[in-house]
Amino acid sequence: MTSENSTGNAAGRRxxxxxxxxxxxxxxxxxDAQLRxxxxxxxxxxxxxxxxxxxxxxxxxxxxxxxxNIPALSKLFEDILAHDTTVENYEIELDSPxxxxxxxxxxxxxxxxxxxxxxxxxxxxxxxxxxxxxDNEKDELLHxxxxxxxxxxxxxxxSLQIIASIILLKARTVQSEDTRRHLxxxxxxxLAVATVQEQLQPAAFGARIAVESYxxxxxxxxxxxxxxxxxxxxxxxxxxxxxxxxxxxxxxGLIATELVINALKYAFPDNARGTxxxxxxxSATLWxxxxxxxxxxxxxxxxxxxxxxxxxxxxxxxxxxxxxxxxTLSAESPGTMVTIAVPKTA
Numbered sequence: 001m002t003s004e005n006s007t008g009n010a011a012g013r014r015x016x017x018x019x020x021x022x023x024x025x026x027x028x029x030x031x032d033a034q035l036r037x038x039x040x041x042x043x044x045x046x047x048x049x050x051x052x053x054x055x056x057x058x059x060x061x062x063x064x065x066x067x068x069n070i071p072a073l074s075k076l077f078e079d080i081l082a083h084d085t086t087v088e089n090y091e092i093e094l095d096s097p098x099x100x101x102x103x104x105x106x107x108x109x110x111x112x113x114x115x116x117x118x119x120x121x122x123x124x125x126x127x128x129x130x131x132x133x134x135d136n137e138k139d140e141l142l143h144x145x146x147x148x149x150x151x152x153x154x155x156x157x158x159s160l161q162i163i164a165s166i167i168l169l170k171a172r173t174v175q176s177e178d179t180r181r182h183l184x185x186x187x188x189x190x191l192a193v194a195t196v197q198e199q200l201q202p203a204a205f206g207a208r209i210a211v212e213s214y215x216x217x218x219x220x221x222x223x224x225x226x227x228x229x230x231x232x233x234x235x236x237x238x239x240x241x242x243x244x245x246x247x248x249x250x251x252x253g254l255i256a257t258e259l260v261i262n263a264l265k266y267a268f269p270d271n272a273r274g275t276x277x278x279x280x281x282x283s284a285t286l287w288x289x290x291x292x293x294x295x296x297x298x299x300x301x302x303x304x305x306x307x308x309x310x311x312x313x314x315x316x317x318x319x320x321x322x323x324x325x326x327x328t329l330s331a332e333s334p335g336t337m338v339t340i341a342v343p344k345t346a
Contacts, residue, residue, distance in 0.1 A: 027040075192261065215253075218253055235275070287341075325340050
């Protein structure tokens with residue numbers, strides 16, 4: 001083959017390579033083993049507002065005002081050529097007089113030209129500046145939302161505590177025993193809602209809540225607020241691994257709170273010693289919450305109106321129906337157990 005033919009073939013290959021590169025929409029450059037620019041796509045020239053005469057044959061680090069002179073990037077390209085590796089989504093920041101500050105993602109891989117036994121580096125460039133701005137704005141909005149949720153949660157909790165205190169003060173001033181009892185029950189309900197709300201802060205809508213830690217925190221709070229220091233009663237949580245949505249957690253927490261309060265009120269008369277057990281277990285098809293005690297038992301407690309048809313029982317049944325679950329009341333030896341079984345949704 002003559003030198004003219006060899007030169008013509010090389011020129012033809014270069015033209016073909018240039019045409020192929022020019023069809024790529026994203027900026028693309030081909031570097032030789034010394035990191036000089038062999039070919040750049042039209043989109044590269046357009047994106048960086050630079051002429052071919054200022055690019056071809058020049059070292060990448062000297063392009064423009066030296067914005068590509070990034071030692072870490074040069075080291076990365078040298079490693080790719082030496083070890084035949086690839087790089088995807090490598091992020092760099094450039095400061096260009098024409099474009100200003102830009103954020104770029106680079107994909108790079110080694111290519112081998114068998115015709116002239118040369119090794120080249122193919123580098124694709126994506127400008128993600130606007131995407132990063134939007135990401136930062138989204139992160140800032142999420143942060144502001146979290147702060148707002150925390151503030152709302154704090155104010156709601158304070159308001160519930162104030163309402164509970166007002167109800168309790170009113171209960172102490174009324175003469176009617178029935179009215180006093182109803183006010184005290186209302187006080188307990190407000191505290192129950194406040195306790196559940198406090199333990200969920202600031203869970204997002206639809207977030208998954210780890211049941212064991214949630215029930216443990218909830219019962220610790222109930223024990224601190226509902227069990228007098230001189231009453232020898234404890235609350236014990238036994239929960240398997242599992243999680244529920246924040247909406248399910250609200251209902252579960254209110255159910256557990258109602259049942260624990262009910263057990264504390266009726267299972268241990270005359271300052272009796274005992275334990276309230278809160279158990280959770282989960283399978284592939286359902287989760288089950290059970291609250292039991294080792295107190296005086298169902299036969300005695302069932303004679304009390306609040307257990308048979310009180311507000312607490314109505315709340316538990318309503319919440320269970322809302323979850324699509326079923327409530328079961330059973331006598332233990334000793335004590336009582338209430339179980340709520342809720343099928344899992346797909």
